[in-house]
Amino acid sequence: MMPEQSKELITDALQARREGRHQDAKRDLTGAVDLCRKGGAQVDVARALTALGQIERDLHNLDAALLHYQEAAAIYRGQANHSKLAHTIRHVADIHRSADRPALAEPCYDEALSLYRRDPQTTPLELANAIRGLALLKSAAGDAPRATALWTEARDLYGEADVNEGVAESERRLALLTGR
Numbered sequence: 001m002m003p004e005q006s007k008e009l010i011t012d013a014l015q016a017r018r019e020g021r022h023q024d025a026k027r028d029l030t031g032a033v034d035l036c037r038k039g040g041a042q043v044d045v046a047r048a049l050t051a052l053g054q055i056e057r058d059l060h061n062l063d064a065a066l067l068h069y070q071e072a073a074a075i076y077r078g079q080a081n082h083s084k085l086a087h088t089i090r091h092v093a094d095i096h097r098s099a100d101r102p103a104l105a106e107p108c109y110d111e112a113l114s115l116y117r118r119d120p121q122t123t124p125l126e127l128a129n130a131i132r133g134l135a136l137l138k139s140a141a142g143d144a145p146r147a148t149a150l151w152t153e154a155r156d157l158y159g160e161a162d163v164n165e166g167v168a169e170s171e172r173r174l175a176l177l178t179g180r
């Protein structure tokens with residue numbers, strides 16, 4: 001069970017993030033990670049680390065974000081929590097892609113997609129978001145056939161999830177790839 005004080009810090013941090021107070025969120029999440037390390041279960045540490053990783057991404061501190069997500073992924077891997085692992089690994093892939101490290105991003109996307117596809121609880125939106133990242137990577141690499149297939153799948157999944165922005169982005173990207 002997550003210590004009550006760390007739960008409060010995470011709740012406060014998420015509110016601060018919504019309000020654009022990223023430094024306050026970072027402070028609260030750093031405190032939550034410390035408290036969870038002292039008295040919480042490993043899964044609580046991982047939850048706090050992923051939230052801190054997101055704040056670091058918001059602040060464009062990609063290396064710090066990567067470290068937090070990688071530690072959380074190691075915890076989830078040890079707990080055999082495939083859903084959380086897939087989500088966390090996708091964020092690791094997104095960070096590598098953002099940092100222009102495609103050779104590190106692609107195996108992470110592949111792992112996340114493999115985990116998501118094997119889990120019957122995976123939502124269309126979760127799968128679409130992971131496919132989107134790999135589609136961006138393949139588009140940037142000039143692999144139009146693979147990118148086209150990925151964007152088509154992402155578009156269909158975003159449609160299933162009623163995420164119009166995702167459908168529209170997929171359609172725009174497909175038009176660019178196919179010259180429409």
